[in-house]
Amino acid sequence: METTSARRVLALLRRSLAPKGLDVIIPLTVESYNQYLEEDTSAASDLTRFQLPIVSDALASHLLVLVGNSRAMWGPFLSNVSSELKHSGQILPNPIDRYVQLHVETTIKDLKRDGLIEPIQTYWVADTTPGKMILAQKMALAARVVTRCPPSQLCLHPTLGPWLAFRCALVFPVEGIHPISNAEEGDAEPMPEQPSLCSHDDSMHDLLAAQMADALAQVQPDNPGVIRPDAWKKWVMPRITIAPSHRLMYSSEQILYHYTKDLAFLANIVRTKEQNLCTDYLRNSPPPAAVECRKLVQTVLREYRDKHPEGIDAISLSGGLDTSIIAEASDQEWETDHGIGVFSLDKASRARPILRFDHAFTVQAKDEAKDAYFAGEIFKRLRGYSLSHHHVIKASLEDLLSHAPAVAKLLVSCDPMELRNSLVIYATLEQAARLGVKRIVTGDGADEIFCGYGFYHKMDEEALIEYRDQIIRVMQFTASRLAQAFEIEVISPFLDERVIAFAQTLSKQDLVGERTPVPVDGPDALHGKLLLRQAFPEAFSQWRSKQPIEEGAGTTALRMGFFDGHWSQEEFEHHQKKAFRDHGIVIRDREHLFFFRAFLDAFDGDLALVPKRRRTEKDEEEEEETSDGSFCPACRFELSHAAQDFCVTCGFWPTRITPTNDKSGYATQALTTLATTKKSLAETR
Template structure:
């Protein structure tokens, strides 16, 4: 890889690592937050780090990395431990799950497994009067961090990154606003970083891991910041790093299988919503409680997404946002259009929502 390209990315990203206020970082310990903390802890005025871990000790992969990074810079570090992962997704109106459903207008399990971690961490930040938070959002999308992207052809990968750069959004922004946190700093979403990412070739984004021999994304980021503690850490989604990836199986133990099947049939008959499993049912119940209203004019949905409009999802009836969208951000259905996917769309080619 050309050293000039590596140095250009390093220069661009370092120039974005500035803040006028003491800030807190949501520290997963992955490559992205490692770069931000290891290289920008002084210029970003990082005054505190927060990491959330759920489930039994040692099942979440973030702990060791996050601790080491915070300790190496003497940054006060709060680890929020949730021994029972189900506590994050209780049906209490004050739970992180209820907050996510209300703010994000969704009952999509994939979205919620990740966003409840962000929400609970932000609740801790708000309780400590944090006004500015920092995240590593955007690096996986722009620099091919997700494993499925390594299998795409160079042309399809470039098209995916171009499209997602125009449509990506992250739950930390609306959730922070709802909790009274004033500023969200996302260095990887700086226009100069995005513009650089759009010029990257696949050979700059995907390489071969020297330890495993497997494809590894964000290659140019790893070369640009070799001193980052997590330089060669594999990509772990939030749900893996925090431990919420176990939620589907936990819900299977919480709900009776026959009850789930009865509820799936009833909800389809009454609401015309397709429920997939126990986890999906749990989230939908909270979504319905939040947005289903009855008044003198009858019953109706009062969420931020139109239902049965010009372009509805085939499984829930809520509006899809774009003509080229095949993933429903409300219920999580994919493909969300009748007839499935067109020939020019591959598996994983529309996960930007």
């Protein structure tokens, strides 16, 4: 029978240990643990030698409590290490084991002080002495509160995932308690019983098995108890693979110490945390190219600062990496008093940004759009130091679409992707103009020159360089053209010729790679603009994943069915045929139809008024369509650049076949499909 004494003991353990980060408290019984070991068939050897002794025949069962920690232990543990450093000037061996023992033993004293039953035996997970060694994972499995993942040899908690560690077990001379019925105070329901085995599929198990084999290969044959100092990543990868970017994942610093046990690194962590310093480069120096990149971008930003000593009117703050760097980049050099790359993060002192702004603007068309959150966090950091006002422009999709004719005319475009993004920029500029802004800074160019787009990730080196250089030749940005309508000057630091020239010297390894110093978002997660991220660790959005303007602001909804209710399929096909018959434009979908009609309205219904050269229908009849690659085959308007394979007027891609866009035959297929579509539309005239 579950006893009041057991519940009181558990309540005190939680109350005393949880604030210290020892917040994993798992009750079971000695008997259930012993039985589990007896019945477990997963081990290659007999596990009964690890059974615990039964101390009294007077009880039907004995309370056994397994104690562990989540990421919550890291902060209190660092405080404890800090005190030790101040007291003795060094960190003694095994600091985590000593920390756990200190607080568990203090809690046992509290039990005695409160008149509760003390444990009759304490087992430490770190103690592998025969007769004292316990199998902590088996205890958790016997309690049915975790699931076992065989290839990774990890326990998976329903809340914490794999991000927990077991530290000790306490045996009490009271009746045990069933863990599943033991709802913690304030819980709505008890924790559900966990299955014994994980639900990962065979491909995941194969990957984890390969990773574990790779990790085990790091063990030094002459000293099996020690792994190579640089092998930590091999050991942590199964854990990350199971639960990448888990909300309760250990921090990068916690992971590095957990797998390296590097006391010098731990001392540096304590120092940097106390002084609010960057921790990215405490174990490894920054890449030389990142050092050069930082110096160059700082030079460009300083020149703008010197040109505008009173500050710049505004920044278009999406909260992405690019604008985060522009807003937050400080004057700090790589060589600091604390080591290479150990920058201050204190915005009030050494991390004060190079540039100052009166206003920042962020558009939010959907509540779930992320730009407003990231921009808001940046503003919190900079308010009172380098940024005075942050304006979140909450606009409905209908509000933004009301500007479609004006934007279409200014850009001379009905390309849905272009307009989806540019409506956001237009709303920003309109609000900026109302507030008297004359200059605004944007992050334009960083994605193009530093390979920020996801399609770069799978390209080989040659294809990436070729495509990057082609984009640089033809790239153009709508902010400056839209801003002219409001008499606002656009400043784009990443479009400085020196920055572009530097970017063109970089290899794929410099531009695309995993997160550093710990790839917490998984083995397959790659980040573009890698050097920029590594060069500016003071940026809040340093590792924010790439999101185009439309996604960050919320206008992506326009291509996700927003226009489905505007026209039935029959109505859409009618308008599609009419657009081709009357104007020679191939309409691809309902969103494209909406923006084409806005484009047509902008030019009074007459495409002859569009200020662009256009090939006539007669030209098409007399020539092979691919004979002149300077015109778009879907709308017949002239392309923006001789090397361009994307039409900025209607958004069709690819307009011609190139070695890059046809490596898998995509361009050939797309142009064949277009020809078939045009033939079908022509036949229905």
